[in-house]
Amino acid sequence: MSQKKKPILVAEGVSKFFGRMAAVKDLSFQVFEEEIYGIAGPNGAGKTTLFNIISHVLPVDNGQIMFKDKYIHKLSLDSIFRLGLARTFQIPALFKSLTVRQNVQVGATFGDPEKGVKMDKRDMENLIDETLDFTGLSAKRDIIAEELALMDRKLLMMASALVTKPMVLMLDEPIAGLGKVDSDQVMELIRNINKQGVTVLLIEHIMEALMGLSERVMIMHHGEKICEGKPDKVAKDESVIEAYLGEEYIRHKNQ
Amino acid sequence: MKSNKFLLEILAIVLVLSVIPALVRQQYILHVIMLAMIFGIVASNWNLAIGYGGMFHLAQVPFFAAGGYSTAILSVHMGLSPLIGILVGGVAAVILSLIIGIPALRVRGIYLVFLTFAFHFIMLSLVLYFVDITGGDMGLILEPIRIGATNIDMFNPVVTYYTALSLFVLSLVFIKTIIDSKIGLALVSLRDSEVYAVSRGINPYKIKLVTFVLSSFLAGVCGAFYVHYLRVVTPALFDWSFLITFLASIVIGGVGTLYGPLLGAFILTFLMESLRFLEMFRNIVFGLLMILILIFMPKGLIMLANRAQSIFSSRQNSAGIVDEEN
Amino acid sequence: MFSDIASAIIIGLVLGSMYALAAVGLTLVWGVLKILNFAHGGFITLGAYFVWVGITFLGGNYVISFLLVMGLTFLLGFVLNAGVIRPLQGRPESETNIFIATLATSIIIENLIIVGFGGRYKSIPEMASGSLTLGSISINFQQMIIMAVAPVFLVGLMYYLKKMKSGMAVRAVAQDADGAAIVGIDSERVYSYTIAIGALMAGVAGVLLGVIFYLSPGMGGDPLVRALFIMVLGGMGSVKGTIYGAYIIGIIDALARYFIGMFWASPILFVMFILLLLLRPQGLFGVKV
Numbered sequence A: 001m002s003q004k005k006k007p008i009l010v011a012e013g014v015s016k017f018f019g020r021m022a023a024v025k026d027l028s029f030q031v032f033e034e035e036i037y038g039i040a041g042p043n044g045a046g047k048t049t050l051f052n053i054i055s056h057v058l059p060v061d062n063g064q065i066m067f068k069d070k071y072i073h074k075l076s077l078d079s080i081f082r083l084g085l086a087r088t089f090q091i092p093a094l095f096k097s098l099t100v101r102q103n104v105q106v107g108a109t110f111g112d113p114e115k116g117v118k119m120d121k122r123d124m125e126n127l128i129d130e131t132l133d134f135t136g137l138s139a140k141r142d143i144i145a146e147e148l149a150l151m152d153r154k155l156l157m158m159a160s161a162l163v164t165k166p167m168v169l170m171l172d173e174p175i176a177g178l179g180k181v182d183s184d185q186v187m188e189l190i191r192n193i194n195k196q197g198v199t200v201l202l203i204e205h206i207m208e209a210l211m212g213l214s215e216r217v218m219i220m221h222h223g224e225k226i227c228e229g230k231p232d233k234v235a236k237d238e239s240v241i242e243a244y245l246g247e248e249y250i251r252h253k254n255q
Numbered sequence B: 001m002k003s004n005k006f007l008l009e010i011l012a013i014v015l016v017l018s019v020i021p022a023l024v025r026q027q028y029i030l031h032v033i034m035l036a037m038i039f040g041i042v043a044s045n046w047n048l049a050i051g052y053g054g055m056f057h058l059a060q061v062p063f064f065a066a067g068g069y070s071t072a073i074l075s076v077h078m079g080l081s082p083l084i085g086i087l088v089g090g091v092a093a094v095i096l097s098l099i100i101g102i103p104a105l106r107v108r109g110i111y112l113v114f115l116t117f118a119f120h121f122i123m124l125s126l127v128l129y130f131v132d133i134t135g136g137d138m139g140l141i142l143e144p145i146r147i148g149a150t151n152i153d154m155f156n157p158v159v160t161y162y163t164a165l166s167l168f169v170l171s172l173v174f175i176k177t178i179i180d181s182k183i184g185l186a187l188v189s190l191r192d193s194e195v196y197a198v199s200r201g202i203n204p205y206k207i208k209l210v211t212f213v214l215s216s217f218l219a220g221v222c223g224a225f226y227v228h229y230l231r232v233v234t235p236a237l238f239d240w241s242f243l244i245t246f247l248a249s250i251v252i253g254g255v256g257t258l259y260g261p262l263l264g265a266f267i268l269t270f271l272m273e274s275l276r277f278l279e280m281f282r283n284i285v286f287g288l289l290m291i292l293i294l295i296f297m298p299k300g301l302i303m304l305a306n307r308a309q310s311i312f313s314s315r316q317n318s319a320g321i322v323d324e325e326n
Numbered sequence C: 001m002f003s004d005i006a007s008a009i010i011i012g013l014v015l016g017s018m019y020a021l022a023a024v025g026l027t028l029v030w031g032v033l034k035i036l037n038f039a040h041g042g043f044i045t046l047g048a049y050f051v052w053v054g055i056t057f058l059g060g061n062y063v064i065s066f067l068l069v070m071g072l073t074f075l076l077g078f079v080l081n082a083g084v085i086r087p088l089q090g091r092p093e094s095e096t097n098i099f100i101a102t103l104a105t106s107i108i109i110e111n112l113i114i115v116g117f118g119g120r121y122k123s124i125p126e127m128a129s130g131s132l133t134l135g136s137i138s139i140n141f142q143q144m145i146i147m148a149v150a151p152v153f154l155v156g157l158m159y160y161l162k163k164m165k166s167g168m169a170v171r172a173v174a175q176d177a178d179g180a181a182i183v184g185i186d187s188e189r190v191y192s193y194t195i196a197i198g199a200l201m202a203g204v205a206g207v208l209l210g211v212i213f214y215l216s217p218g219m220g221g222d223p224l225v226r227a228l229f230i231m232v233l234g235g236m237g238s239v240k241g242t243i244y245g246a247y248i249i250g251i252i253d254a255l256a257r258y259f260i261g262m263f264w265a266s267p268i269l270f271v272m273f274i275l276l277l278l279l280r281p282q283g284l285f286g287v288k289v
């Protein structure tokens, strides 16, 4: 199914070193338009670092990254976002002294939602309101962000990205740390985001969530890709079970 | 609602400050109030960079001095009118702020302090070196300028007082507009979480440069105004006491607040003037008081006086969509 | 030409010696407390005036005057810490506050000197007259003394930091304040010693500057800016790097004075400082952060 689609994000042999340690090592993969692409691996496997080099929070040491037929690894974090490649952070970030609505407004104002066309004031207000509705934050719009609980912080971080109508959204552990009800709501939201045509890269170590949402999954270990494919296939892969998946996933499955 | 509140505040300030000349007949008091307004403008624009923009730099005094020297040089050597000269002062500061800001804002923290510190010395040495243009140590004397064919000095106390008041109000509106604009939103975001702000499309270098440049303009204008008022420009314009006065106004009044630096400037200017009787010992006592104030009023007066109020207004800060200008 | 360059280099070493003394104190304080002490220039001025007082009123004994300077600046260093720096530390705006407060201190010092001695230039009588001539190059005895005195203090400081117990505590706090606290080092004590030692070094630098240049209430300003430059060149907080940096700057300074003109030395150094900050803020010896 995904074969028919075009790749939208392509990494070719990317590496990132911290001192002599390779946090990401000669990694290549492709993400196709409108799919949900899952990334898993043990703690310290390099997943977050991979997001950091794609979004250019950190410069990539080797290799190339292409987004929509354009090399982006030399572009800055802010311009990559404006092109339509958005991300969230594993440790929720927020503008703590701004209201929820203003947090989203930052994305709308600086994220170039109309790609080069200036938005008029009314349209932008509507866009912000729609995004707040979509992420379920409307009721909390005037609360100072610092006062939000974990779930709302995670939602808000997604909202400030979604308001720019990104083509690709990279989510770093959006579900980890949430209770059952909240997890289900976030999973539903991710599905809805994807239904609107947004390609999703999803890092998550809650395996049921990841396997349930993703069309394809990549497993990383020590900075390298050890396996890639459909969730059920990956779950059965020897090397994956050996590296990490085994006990946890099987334990979850048996419950 | 929020802008109504600001409008009322501005009106109150204008009202109080504009009736003072009618009530207070001593020219000396008017002179001190005027100085306080001018120093308050320089300080609160500096606060835009330091407090709101998170750029601790020492270039504000050179900007102030550049405004003074540019207008003095042009009016002494080329007979430029002071009205244009005051604008020229602002433009000179803006040009300098671009020259220093474009490279300097790529470094941060302590390095920005060093860089602007060196910039201060370079400016001063240039002034001292080009004696033919600047008058060197002796400086330049400006001729009094008459209004039209009359014999009235253009910089007479009443006119200067109201000019300073207009600049004061202009500065307040200028700063408030910036804080409530897109730039202000970006500055708060950057202050709260820089990486996150950049990951949401903010170009920090651009925003900081724009803020830096905007905050220099009125410093230059005030420098020019100050020089025309005193009718003399000397290297004393680079004095450290200016730096201390402006900076301490910000800190004593409240870093990153709209009215704090203005309040601080009034307190410090009056303090400084009230110590005149100490003659030689004035600067010593002033220095000591400064240190004591810093030690015993760490949060700034605005914070002390209006804690609850400031929490309230920060919630209201730039609510709603910002203007598309800038 | 050769003798010009040689003479300039000798002057450069003399200047470098003084700058090294002026800068190590600043570096040490930065390394340990992570603060910039802008009163440092004031302490340089104090050193020069104290030695002038000693020589003028105490019978012209250089050695006693020198010891007087060391003792007084060291003590005043403690006063600076207790009265100005410590009360402001660990507060939200502490960096800005300490910057203003130490700058205010230097204004207080400058004005105390104006009140006490007047604003006019003063000069200290020569320590030693005569000079040594080697072919076409001549070095006067004063310059030789300066070139000899500075290393004594610099080596003494290094020895103190490396070998003596309280010196090792200073280094421990500089490297890792929390770790040092766990081992039981009283960081408050280390801070006050560090500032006092920094003040003493400034005082000694002031003496040497006073011997060569005229004394004026604002004389500490120029060496302070050079010391900042040297501190960055040496890699912010590295005492060794600072000493190398000081001699490099001293020689550049002297060459500029000699070949371009007295006036231009400072602006040239400022421009170089700016270029350094822009191109290599981690300094010559520092690691990139």
Ligand SMILES: Nc1ncnc2c1ncn2[C@@H]1O[C@H](COP(=O)(O)OP(=O)(O)O)[C@@H](O)[C@H]1O
Residues within 6 Å of the ligand: A018, A023, A041, A042, A043, A044, A045, A046, A047, A048, A049, A050
């Ligand atoms: N900024 C950094 N500096 C040094 N090492 C880092 C940095 N960020 C991550 N690392 C290291 O890189 C490895 C990969 O980390 P990370 O990408 O966060 O893993 P994951 O997200 O898969 O848990 C870890 O060993 C981590 O300690």
Ligand SMILES: [Mg+2]
Residues within 6 Å of the ligand: A047, A048, A049, A090
């Ligand atoms: Mg991670």
